[in-house]
Amino acid sequence: MKPYKDLTKEKLLALKKDLEAEYKEAQGKGLKLDMSRGKPGISQLDLSLPMLNILTSEDKMTASDGQDIRNYGVLDGIPEAKQLMAEMMDTTPDHVVVFGNASLSIMYDTVSRAMLKGLLGETPWCKLDNVKFLCPVPGYDRHFAITESLGIEMINIPLNDDGPDMDEVEKYVNTDQAVKGIWCVPKYANPTGISYSDEVVRRMANLKPAAKDFRIYWDNAYAIHHLYVDKKDEILDIISECEKAGNPDMVFEFASTSKVSFSGAGVAAMATSKANIEDLKKTMTIQTIGYDKINQLRHVKFFNNKEGLDAHMMRHAALMRPKFEAVLDVLNKELGGLEIGSWIRPHGGYFISFNALEGCAKAIVEKCKEAGVVMTAAGATYPYGKDPMDSNIRIAPSFPTPEEMREAAELFVLCVKLVSIDKLLEQM
Amino acid sequence: MKPYKDLTKEKLLALKKDLEAEYKEAQGKGLKLDMSRGKPGISQLDLSLPMLNILTSEDKMTASDGQDIRNYGVLDGIPEAKQLMAEMMDTTPDHVVVFGNASLSIMYDTVSRAMLKGLLGETPWCKLDNVKFLCPVPGYDRHFAITESLGIEMINIPLNDDGPDMDEVEKYVNTDQAVKGIWCVPKYANPTGISYSDEVVRRMANLKPAAKDFRIYWDNAYAIHHLYVDKKDEILDIISECEKAGNPDMVFEFASTSKVSFSGAGVAAMATSKANIEDLKKTMTIQTIGYDKINQLRHVKFFNNKEGLDAHMMRHAALMRPKFEAVLDVLNKELGGLEIGSWIRPHGGYFISFNALEGCAKAIVEKCKEAGVVMTAAGATYPYGKDPMDSNIRIAPSFPTPEEMREAAELFVLCVKLVSIDKLLEQM
Numbered sequence: 006m007k008p009y010k011d012l013t014k015e016k017l018l019a020l021k022k023d024l025e026a027e028y029k030e031a032q033g034k035g036l037k038l039d040m041s042r043g044k045p046g047i048s049q050l051d052l053s054l055p056m057l058n059i060l061t062s063e064d065k066m067t068a069s070d071g072q073d074i075r076n077y078g079v080l081d082g083i084p085e086a087k088q089l090m091a092e093m094m095d096t097t098p099d100h101v102v103v104f105g106n107a108s109l110s111i112m113y114d115t116v117s118r119a120m121l122k123g124l125l126g127e128t129p130w131c132k133l134d135n136v137k138f139l140c141p142v143p144g145y146d147r148h149f150a151i152t153e154s155l156g157i158e159m160i161n162i163p164l165n166d167d168g169p170d171m172d173e174v175e176k177y178v179n180t181d182q183a184v185k186g187i188w189c190v191p192k193y194a195n196p197t198g199i200s201y202s203d204e205v206v207r208r209m210a211n212l213k214p215a216a217k218d219f220r221i222y223w224d225n226a227y228a229i230h231h232l233y234v235d236k237k238d239e240i241l242d243i244i245s246e247c248e249k250a251g252n253p254d255m256v257f258e259f260a261s262t263s264k265v266s267f268s269g270a271g272v273a274a275m276a277t278s279k280a281n282i283e284d285l286k287k288t289m290t291i292q293t294i295g296y297d298k299i300n301q302l303r304h305v306k307f308f309n310n311k312e313g314l315d316a317h318m319m320r321h322a323a324l325m326r327p328k329f330e331a332v333l334d335v336l337n338k339e340l341g342g343l344e345i346g347s348w349i350r351p352h353g354g355y356f357i358s359f360n361a362l363e364g365c366a367k368a369i370v371e372k373c374k375e376a377g378v379v380m381t382a383a384g385a386t387y388p389y390g391k392d393p394m395d396s397n398i399r400i401a402p403s404f405p406t407p408e409e410m411r412e413a414a415e416l417f418v419l420c421v422k423l424v425s426i427d428k429l430l431e432q433m
Numbered sequence: 434m435k436p437y438k439d440l441t442k443e444k445l446l447a448l449k450k451d452l453e454a455e456y457k458e459a460q461g462k463g464l465k466l467d468m469s470r471g472k473p474g475i476s477q478l479d480l481s482l483p484m485l486n487i488l489t490s491e492d493k494m495t496a497s498d499g500q501d502i503r504n505y506g507v508l509d510g511i512p513e514a515k516q517l518m519a520e521m522m523d524t525t526p527d528h529v530v531v532f533g534n535a536s537l538s539i540m541y542d543t544v545s546r547a548m549l550k551g552l553l554g555e556t557p558w559c560k561l562d563n564v565k566f567l568c569p570v571p572g573y574d575r576h577f578a579i580t581e582s583l584g585i586e587m588i589n590i591p592l593n594d595d596g597p598d599m600d601e602v603e604k605y606v607n608t609d610q611a612v613k614g615i616w617c618v619p620k621y622a623n624p625t626g627i628s629y630s631d632e633v634v635r636r637m638a639n640l641k642p643a644a645k646d647f648r649i650y651w652d653n654a655y656a657i658h659h660l661y662v663d664k665k666d667e668i669l670d671i672i673s674e675c676e677k678a679g680n681p682d683m684v685f686e687f688a689s690t691s692k693v694s695f696s697g698a699g700v701a702a703m704a705t706s707k708a709n710i711e712d713l714k715k716t717m718t719i720q721t722i723g724y725d726k727i728n729q730l731r732h733v734k735f736f737n738n739k740e741g742l743d744a745h746m747m748r749h750a751a752l753m754r755p756k757f758e759a760v761l762d763v764l765n766k767e768l769g770g771l772e773i774g775s776w777i778r779p780h781g782g783y784f785i786s787f788n789a790l791e792g793c794a795k796a797i798v799e800k801c802k803e804a805g806v807v808m809t810a811a812g813a814t815y816p817y818g819k820d821p822m823d824s825n826i827r828i829a830p831s832f833p834t835p836e837e838m839r840e841a842a843e844l845f846v847l848c849v850k851l852v853s854i855d856k857l858l859e860q861m
Contacts, residue, residue, distance in 0.1 A: 042505065050503040054490035057727075062482035075478040075695040077470065105533050106725045113720040120549060121559065121583060131549065131559040147719070154719045155549060263722075267503040270727040291575070291582045292541040294691075297534045297725065299485075299698040 008344035009425060014433055021426045024419060028376065031416050036377030038413045043195070043355035044404045045268055045321075046328075052320050053266040056307040060299065074298035080289050081282070082274070086301035090274035092311035093228055094260050095242045100276045102285065105296045108261040108273040112222060113151050115257055115275070118288050119185070119218065120155055125254060125284050127218040130157075130185065139177055139187040141169035143358060143386030143397045145195040148188040148224065152388075159388035162187075164197060166349070168205030175212065182215045186222050192240050193227035196358040196386055196399035198351025200238035210246035212255070221247075223258040229318045230264060231353040232326055238352050244276055253278040262304060264355065265317065272304045327407040332357055332400060335414035345425035357400040358386075365424045366395045372420040378413045436772035437853060442861055449854045452847060456804065459844050464805030466841045471623070471783035472832045473696055473749075474756075480748050481694040484735040488727065502726040508717050509710070510702070514729035518702035520739040521656055522688050523670045528704045530713065533724045536689040536701040540650060541579050543685055543703070546716050547613070547646065548583055553682060553712050555646040558585075558613065567605055567615040569597040571786060571814030571825045573623040576616040576652065580816075587816035590615075592625060594777070596633030603640060610643045614650050620668050621655035624786040624814050624827035626779025628666035638674035640683070649675075651686040657746045658692060659781040660754055666780050672704055681706040690732060692783065693745065700732045755835040760785055760828060763842035773853035785828040786814070793852045794823045800848040806841045 009017070068074055068083035081087070082103025091098040104111050120136075123129040130136045138152045141164040152159055160177065163170040169189070177184050189209075191201040201209075209221060223243050231237045247256050254277075261273035277285075308314050333350055336359075340346050348359045361369055366383035373380050381399040384390040400417070402410050437445065496502055496511035509515070510531025519526045532539050548564075551557040558564045566580045569592040580587055588605060591598040597617070605612050617637075619629040629637075637649060651671050659665045675684050682705075689701035705713075736742050761778055764787070768774050776787045789797055794811035801808055809827040812818040828845070830838050 044505050047501065050494070050501065053503075054494075057492075058489050061486050064485075066478070066482075073475065073478065075481075075697060077472050077691075077696040079697075107721050107723075110721045117545060117549060121545060147722075150719045154716065263505075267727060268505040269503060269507075269723050270725045288582065291578045293535050293538045294575075295535075295697050297698045297728070299695060300725070300728070 006342040008342065009429055010344055014430065017426050017430055021423065024423050024426070028372075028419055028423060031419060032376045034377070036412065036416065038377065038405050038409050039379045040401050040405065040413055041379050041381045042404070043264070043401045045264055046324060046404050046406070048324050049321055049403070050267060052317065053307070056266060056303055059306045060303045068298065068302060072298070074302050077294045079295050079298055080286060080293070082296070083298050083301050085305045086272060087274075089305050089308060089310065089314075090260065090272065091276070093314060094225055094258055094274070094276045095228070096244045096258070096276045099279065100244055100282075101274055102282055103272060103274045103296065103301055106269065106271055106273060106300070107263065108224070108226065108259040109147055111259055111273055111275050112148070112224065115222070116151055116155060116157075116186070118285070122288055124218040124220065125280060133183070135183040137181065137184045139169075139174060139184060140388050141187070141189065142388070143196055143392070143399070144188060145190055145224070146381070146385040146390075148222070149388045152188070157185075160184075161388060161393070164194065164199070166199050168199070168201035171205055171208040175208070178212045178214050178219060180215055184214070185216055185218055186220050188222050188224070190224050190226055191243070192225060192238060193230060193351055193354025195226065195354065196356040196397070198349050198354050198356060198358060200352075201240050203241050206241040206243060206246055210243060210250040210252060210255070212252070214255070219255065221256040223256050225258055225260045226264075227354040228260050229314055230321070230355070231318060232322050232329060233352055234319060234322070236352045244278075254280050257281065265314065265321075266304060266307070270300065272301055325403060328402040328405070328410045329357065331407045331410040332402050332414045335411060335418055339415070339418040340421060343422070346421055355401060355403055357402065359398045359400060360396045361398060361421060362425050362428050363394045363396050365421075365428050366392060366398050368424040368427075369417075369420045370398060372424060373417055376416050376420070378416050380417075434770040436770065437857055438772055442858065445854050445858055449851065452851050452854070456800075456847055456851060459847060460804045462805075464840060464844065466805065466833050466837050467807045468829045468833065468838075468841055469807045469809045470832070471692070471829045473692055474752060474832050474834070476752050477749055477831070478695060480745065481735070484694060484731055487734045488731045496726065496730060500726070502730050505722045507723050507726055508714060508721070510724065511726050511729050513733045514700060514726075515702075517733050517736060517738065517742075518688065518700070519704070521742060522653055522686055522702070522704050523656070524672045524686070524704045527707065528672055528710075529702055530710055531700060531702045531724065531729055533701060534697065534699055534728070535691065536652070536654065536687040537575055539687055539701055539703050540576070540652065543650070544579055544583060544585075544614070546713070550716055552646040552648065553708060561611070563611045565605075565609065565612045567597075567602060567612060568816045569615070569617065570816070571624055571820070571827070572616060573618055573652070574809070574813040574818075576650070577816045580616070585613075588612075589816060589821070592622065592627070594627050596627070596629035599633055599636040603636070606640045606642050606647060608643055612642070613644055613646055614648050616650050616652070618652050618654055619671070620653060620666055621658055621779055621782025623654065623782065624784040624825070626777050626782050626784060626786060628780075629668050631669050634669040634671060634674055638671060638678040638680060638683070640680070642683070647683065649684040651684050653686055653688045654692075655782040656688050657742055658749070658783070659746060660750050660757060661780055662747060662750070664780045682708050685709070693742065693749075694732060694735070698728065700729055753831060756830040756833070756838045757785065759835045759839040760830050760842045763839060763846055767843070767846040768849060771850070774849055783829060783831055785830065787826045787828060788824050789826060789849060790853050790856050791822045791824050793849075793856050794820060794826050796852040796855075797845075797848045798826060800852060801845055804844055804848070806844050808845075
């Protein structure tokens with residue numbers, strides 16, 4: 006297929022007419038599909054149903070340290086849950102604190118604690134005139150929402166195929182005291198699906214921050230969320246890399262079983278240095294009497310260890326692959342060679358990130374919506390919801406069925422073509 | 434028995450000698466009892482064990498509104514959980530937001546949200562020079578810890594037998610713009626066990642705060658925690674009283690099933706006005722993707738409704754009464770008429786509050802500890818851990834067995850006598 010940009014005006018107009026007829030037909034189908042959020046499908050949730058039968062009134066109600074899992078107490082998680090979450094994050098249990106059901110809450114809390122109480126004795130951020138976070142883009146809208154809601158200034162950093170542009174990151178972090186953090190999704194990044202190279206992780210660990218309370222907010226949300234048995238991305242363990250670099254306190258790592266067991270009823274954890282954990286516990290002890298230890302033990306009994314987690318994730322992958330492939334097949338078949346969009350074939354995670362021609366993303370998403378397919382809002386993958394190029398669109402293939410995904414993808418490419426033609430005609 | 438204060442020095446010295454011998458003997462017993470926290474006993478936790486079998490892989494995984502309880506979503510709780518928690522708090526579901534496993538976390542969050550974001554458009558407290566909370570005393574140490582940790586100034590308000598001294602409360606709230614809140618445990622108060630009279634609740638609802646963002650933090654922690662079937666304290670519903678008084682937004686009410694089902698794995702909720710709920714949700718949506726809906730449904734299936742909760746609480750009461758009565762019997766028998774201490778016989782809740790002679794509480798708690806019985810630290814029931822009279826001691830009878838409680842109480846009265854005699858001798 007010839008690139009659209011090389012077509013004549015007449016060719017484009019003729020093409021547009023055909024595509025508009027197709028679009029009209031698609032609108033008539035009454036589609037109602039939601040590809041907006043990274044929400045597991047029902048069959049994925051069913052995979053963990055047996056977990057509901059694994060801890061009954063007949064079972065022992067004590068953790069390995071003898072604590073009654075039903076009563077108050079244990080701030081940082083039962084030992085076996087720390088072990089499981091440590092294995093998930095490729096670190097050791099002494100680095101881990103286990104929380105409640107959502108890593109997003111831990112992240113919000115971690116930033117809001119820094120605002121109100123400060124980190125390791127540094128000035129609380131709410132007392133400062135200016136606090137900035139670096140945001141590799143495109144990135145995760147809920148990260149940006151946390152920093153935006155707390156009045157933290159966000160700075161876009163280009164996200165390359167091997168991670169954030171480290172020249173830019175070093176420039177800001179090593180010189181500007183107001184830069185207090187960077188949001189990272191280091192593995193199967195949300196939304197581009199890329200994983201950080203060893204070089205990027207090492208440069209990250211070797212930052213020389215101007216601010217003592219600069220931290221890397223390392224959201225390892227997709228640590229074990231591979232799509233292929235034989236194509237697994239692996240990243241370096243940021244905790245030990247920071248230790249080696251003499252920056253042991255510089256990272257907060259987050260993970261959860263939200264997309265492993267149940268999205269609303271999983272177990273979330275943080276990994277960080279002992280000094281940070283001690284600092285954190287001073288506030289935790291005021292904030293809570295402890296998290297749900299029954300659910301922690303339920304998870305440990307169901308997954309046992311890393312092998313159990315990995316085996317379970319392969320069952321997820323079997324359900325996810327056909328959905329990803331449905332989208333990618335349609336993209337390749339329909340848009341290959343047209344030069345009106347680019348995308349990456351991810352090895353894991355929850356998203357396919359699509360870059361349209363500059364200035365087309367909003368119109369494409371709107372056009373999809375008018376035909377019954379809801380995508381993540383264009384711009385959502387950028388701080389303040391503002392994609393400077395109006396180009397990036399996040400596709401979340403997990404919730405619909407593979408058949409629905411194919412239908413949705415077909416509508417999507419139709420909208421991409423139509424909007425791109427309009428854009429090209431405009432420029433003629 | 435004659436009051437100690439009427440005894441001669443010789444009598445007191447002779448008595449002291451006998452009591453010291455008794456104390457020595459008690460020390461020899463090697464007691465190891467903890468009456469420091471309001472922690473349910475193991476047999477109480479066993480009451481809810483069948484709840485672990487009530488939601489299995491065979492059951493329907495949807496809430497009454499069709500939402501999949503396993504997936505993301507539903508910020509404010511599934512409808513049937515709102516209904517159950519509303520019944521517990523004597524309000525209606527439209528006033529209720531259901532959270533995770535601990536009401537303490539909701540309280541911390543509610544205050545920290547006011548610090549960082551402000552309430553209903555008012556200035557965030559972290560931007561103000563001075564923020565004050567009223568603290569009826571004696572009160573709950575974890576309330577005071579929240580406000581202390583956030584740098585909020587605390588003002589002691591006397592707690593009478595029918596609630597806080599409302600003249601004092603009105604004086605502060607109605608005139609001082611810096612007064613932003615009051616901590617209340619309106620029913621079976623922690624630690625005194627008293628419940629607020631209708632007059633106190635009405636005066637509370639009719640406050641005319643100088644600060645628009647003044648709120649009553651109404652911790653209805655013991656809403657259904659009666660000790661006797663035939664002696665149940667009832668209090669007015671603060672939510673509707675505030676509505677009647679034209680102050681609908683003035684109260685945040687908190688409750689949980691921590692001392693109903695499992696202390697670490699219950700369900701917690703807040704009740705407040707619709708305007709406050711809308712305000713709250715703006716932050717909640719940034720803070721979390723939702724709380725554990727599986728556990729919410731588990732609770733609903735187990736308790737069904739208010740009647741189910743009440744019936745369950747009577748089983749708790751049957752286990753708690755002998756412990757309370759063991760302590761009260763010993764107090765009456767051993768200290769009755771001596772005028773070296775006073776206490777209230779509560780109709781519910783988790784504590785017996787003891788007032789020793791002025792200047793004696795710390796020494797009594799220390800003496801108990803030296804013989805193996807750990808009490809809540811003296812002073813803990815006051816802001817900053819400072820009881821100006823050094824008089825109040827909180828006894829938490831729930832965790833030990835009735836036999837252990839009797840032993841502990843016997844040691845306690847021995848320590849009260851010894852320390853009181855020393856105090857009286859000092860004053861001669």
